[in-house]
Amino acid sequence: MKVNRSKQLIIARDIISKIKYGQYRPGTYLPSENQLTDLYGASRETIRKALNELNDLGLIQKIKGKGSIVLDIQRYTFPISGITSFKELNSSQAMNAQTKVLQNKPASVPEYFLARGVDNDQRATFLERLRIVNGEPSVLDIDYLLDPPIQKVPTAEATNSLYEYLEGQLGLRISYATKEVTVEKPNVEQKKLLNLTDRDMVVAVRSMTYLDDTTLVQLTESYHRPDKFKFTDFARRKRI
Amino acid sequence: MKVNRSKQLIIARDIISKIKYGQYRPGTYLPSENQLTDLYGASRETIRKALNELNDLGLIQKIKGKGSIVLDIQRYTFPISGITSFKELNSSQAMNAQTKVLQNKPASVPEYFLARGVDNDQRATFLERLRIVNGEPSVLDIDYLLDPPIQKVPTAEATNSLYEYLEGQLGLRISYATKEVTVEKPNVEQKKLLNLTDRDMVVAVRSMTYLDDTTLVQLTESYHRPDKFKFTDFARRKRI
DNA sequence: TCTTACAACTTGTATATACACGTGTCAAGA
DNA sequence: TCTTGACACGTGTATATACAAGTTGTAAGA
Numbered sequence: 054m055k056v057n058r059s060k061q062l063i064i065a066r067d068i069i070s071k072i073k074y075g076q077y078r079p080g081t082y083l084p085s086e087n088q089l090t091d092l093y094g095a096s097r098e099t100i101r102k103a104l105n106e107l108n109d110l111g112l113i114q115k116i117k118g119k120g121s122i123v124l125d126i127q128r129y130t131f132p133i134s135g136i137t138s139f140k141e142l143n144s145s146q147a148m149n150a151q152t153k154v155l156q157n158k159p160a161s162v163p164e165y166f167l168a169r170g171v172d173n174d175q176r177a178t179f180l181e182r183l184r185i186v187n188g189e190p191s192v193l194d195i196d197y198l199l200d201p202p203i204q205k206v207p208t209a210e211a212t213n214s215l216y217e218y219l220e221g222q223l224g225l226r227i228s229y230a231t232k233e234v235t236v237e238k239p240n241v242e243q244k245k246l247l248n249l250t251d252r253d254m255v256v257a258v259r260s261m262t263y264l265d266d267t268t269l270v271q272l273t274e275s276y277h278r279p280d281k282f283k284f285t286d287f288a289r290r291k292r293i
Numbered sequence: 294m295k296v297n298r299s300k301q302l303i304i305a306r307d308i309i310s311k312i313k314y315g316q317y318r319p320g321t322y323l324p325s326e327n328q329l330t331d332l333y334g335a336s337r338e339t340i341r342k343a344l345n346e347l348n349d350l351g352l353i354q355k356i357k358g359k360g361s362i363v364l365d366i367q368r369y370t371f372p373i374s375g376i377t378s379f380k381e382l383n384s385s386q387a388m389n390a391q392t393k394v395l396q397n398k399p400a401s402v403p404e405y406f407l408a409r410g411v412d413n414d415q416r417a418t419f420l421e422r423l424r425i426v427n428g429e430p431s432v433l434d435i436d437y438l439l440d441p442p443i444q445k446v447p448t449a450e451a452t453n454s455l456y457e458y459l460e461g462q463l464g465l466r467i468s469y470a471t472k473e474v475t476v477e478k479p480n481v482e483q484k485k486l487l488n489l490t491d492r493d494m495v496v497a498v499r500s501m502t503y504l505d506d507t508t509l510v511q512l513t514e515s516y517h518r519p520d521k522f523k524f525t526d527f528a529r530r531k532r533i
Numbered sequence: 534t535c536t537t538a539c540a541a542c543t544t545g546t547a548t549a550t551a552c553a554c555g556t557g558t559c560a561a562g563a
Numbered sequence: 564t565c566t567t568g569a570c571a572c573g574t575g576t577a578t579a580t581a582c583a584a585g586t587t588g589t590a591a592g593a
Contacts, residue, residue, distance in 0.1 A: 057532070059546060066533060085573060096548045101574085106533065109349070111469065114507050117574045118555030122507055126471060229351065231366060232526040236476060236496060236519035254494050254519060256476060267354050267362055279476035279494060286472040292297070293306060293346065299576060325543065336578045341544085357544045358585030 064093050065103040072112060072123055079125035083113065111287035126287060149187050154211050155246075156181035162197055165259060166272045176200040177272075180211055183246055190247050191281040197272040202264075219270070226265040233259045239276070247278050256282045304333050305343040312352060312363055319365035323353065351527030366527060380454035389427050394451050395486075396421035402437055405499060406512045416440040417512075420451055423486055430487050431521040437512040442504075459510070466505040473499045479516070487518050496522045 071077050084092065089100045104121055107113045113121045160179030162171050177197040184192035196215070198206055202225060210218035219225045239247070239255040249255065255276045262271035311317050324332065329340045344361055347353045353361045400419030402411050417437040424432040436455070438446055442465060450458035459465045479487070479495040489495065495516045502511035 061546075062533070069533065087573085098549090099547060102546090104574095110531075110533070111471075114468065114503075114505075115574070116506055116555090118557085119506075119573060121574085124507070227530050228354070229527065229529045231351075232528065233523065234526070235523045236494065252492055254476065263354075265354075266356055267364070283473065283475045286474075287469065288472065289469045290467050291350075293302070293309065293350070301576075327543085338579090339577060342576090344544095355544070356585090358587085359543060361544085 060093075060095055061099050061102040061106070064089075064095060064100065065106045067093075068103065068107060069112065072107075077123050079123045082120040082122055085120055109289070111289075151185045152212050153183045153185060154180070154208050155183055157206060157208050157211060159205075160197070162272065163274075165274070166197070166261070169261070171269070171272065178203060178206050180206060180215075182211065186281070189278075189281070191278050193243060193246050193276040195274040195276075199270050199272070202268065202270060225270060227270070228263055228265045230260045230262040230271075235259075236279070243276050247276065249278065254279050300333075300335055301339050301342040301346070304329075304335060304340065305346045307333075308343065308347060309352065312347075317363050319363045321363055322360040323363065325360055349529070351529075380457065390431075391425045392452050393423045393425060394420070394448050395423055397446060397448050397451060399445075400437070402512060403514075405514070406437070406501070409501070411509070411512065418443060418446050420446060420455075422451065426521070429518075429521070431518050433483060433486050433516040435514040435516075439510050439512070442508065443510060465510060467510070468503055468505045470500045470502040470511075475499075476519070483516050487516065489518065494519050 068077070068083070077083055083089070083104075086097050086100050086104070089095075089104075090097050093100065104113065104115065108115050108121075111124060111126055113123055115121045157178070157180050160177060162173075162175050162177055167173060177199050180194075180196040180198060182194045182196070183190055184194060186192075203219065203223065206215065206218065210222070216227065220227060235257050236254050237257050239249050239253065243249065243255055244253075247255065256279055258273075258275040258277065260271075260273045260275070261269060262273070263269055308317070308323070317323055323329070323344075326337050326340050326344070329335075329344075330337050333340065344353065344355065348355050348361075351364060351366055353363055355361045397418070397420050400417060402413075402415050402417055407413060417439050420434075420436040420438060422434045422436070423430055424434060426432075443459065443463065446455065446458065450462070456467065460467060475497050476494050477497050479489050479493065483489065483495050484493075487495065496519055498513075498515040498517065500511075500513045500515070501509060502513070503509055
């Protein structure tokens with residue numbers, strides 16, 4: 054897979070790791086842009102692009118006339134915002150999670166997505182996985198991988214990391230997704246698999262994932278146990 | 294209030310309105326960066342900064358070697374991602390919503406936020422508002438406006454638009470917020486105000502809002518009727 | 534016919550320069 | 564003592580230039 058080795062990303066990653074490991078502490082200012090220019094041997098514009106990346110991520114706050122403050126933010130929950138695979142999430146947070154593949158076979162696309170512009174006779178791989186966190190079933194993931202460009206998914210890869218397979222093995226460049234979150238009454242299967250009672254609801258996250266070239270590749274329905282569901286978000290106020 | 298009249302924002306807004314009004318249609322390419330450079334009489338870097346803004350918002354997809362495609366995305370629901378006031382949301386979507394101010398008085402900060410670093414004897418204005426959409430109570434908003442910098446909130450302003458008051462009248466520059474979403478059992482007050490039954494749950498959105506200079510100004514607990522709750526999100530895959 | 538190479542376009546990255554503008558300090562002056 | 568203004572230093576915006584690299588069409592060549 055192609056890796057971005059641009060200077061601005063190398064610098065961004067370096068500053069992030071220095072924040073992560075305490076070299077730059079929350080509440081303190083980073084070195085000024087001109088100092089960073091010398092530090093990294095890059096132009097100020099390149100430094101600024103790296104810092105804007107951190108600003109967007111909510112790691113720093115840029116203040117005109119003063120400098121860039123390191124913010125004190127840690128998020129340890131399921132990211133609805135952002136596209137992160139369960140595998141990446143798991144390894145970045147020591148969640149002690151495991152994945153059980155329940156189904157993996159060709160199938161057609163369900164109603165919800167047909168109503169949103171997906172073609173009626175679109176071929177797809179139906180993938181049903183149960184995420185078990187600390188011994189408790191917490192999330193039921195139902196994926197439809199579209200063919201083309203995905204012919205099939207080896208169950209071993211589905212157990213390990215679907216995104217690693219798509220990006221690494223198939224060379225697909227996953228770029229963006231739209232997501233919709235609602236709270237619903239669970240159906241029989243969801244109740245059984247997630248150990249829900251009659252009084253419980255289920256949190257449904259439905260998403261459509263696209264490649265670099267705007268090709269639709271993945272449809273997902275994610276059902277979360279409401280008591281296990283919690284996510285945090287960082288947002289900047291936009292005045293466009 | 295200071296308005297940003299930078300060239301790159303003017304250009305971004307202009308292209309957005311051209312997308313909105315169909316001059317640039319979903320699935321088609323925008324003019325190339327060089328053409329836009331001529332069109333707006335700006336340098337290519339300035340054009341690129343405007344386009345990157347649209348890219349982040351999910352309005353276009355930039356493709357190296359080809360151009361920028363207009364994406365087909367519309368979101369008409371409650372934005373958890375992003376900081377948008379209810380008033381802005383209402384006017385941008387013709388929601389037919391009204392706001393009822395239930396309480397507006399000095400108070401102390403509740404447990405949840407104390408546990409997250411807010412000072413114990415922090416003074417605050419307690420503001421409780423019910424949002425009624427199409428005649429149905431849908432959201433219960435509970436705000437704590439911190440003093441300083443907010444001494445009090447006129448109830449007229451709380452009914453109209455809190456953010457207009459904070460940004461316009463008080464000149465505060467709201468910059469970013471952290472949010473946390475969970476699904477909970479409602480308490481007695483929430484049940485009564487939102488017309489919930491014993492079987493219902495409530496969606497809780499708790500957020501902390503900060504100014505440009507990282508000053509904490511607003512704590513919010515937002516309780517949504519689960520059947521009225523629905524939000525959509527656009528996310529780009531980040532590999533940092 | 535098929536393949537290769539090139540040209541012409543596109544966006545991506547990096548640099549140097551200039552000035553605007555917000556913030557804080559400090560000394561001169563009323 | 565208080566205010567003002569100059570200055571240093573910070574980030575914000577805009578420009579011009581250069582080259583890297585992805586995409587596509589076309590013409591040359593086997």
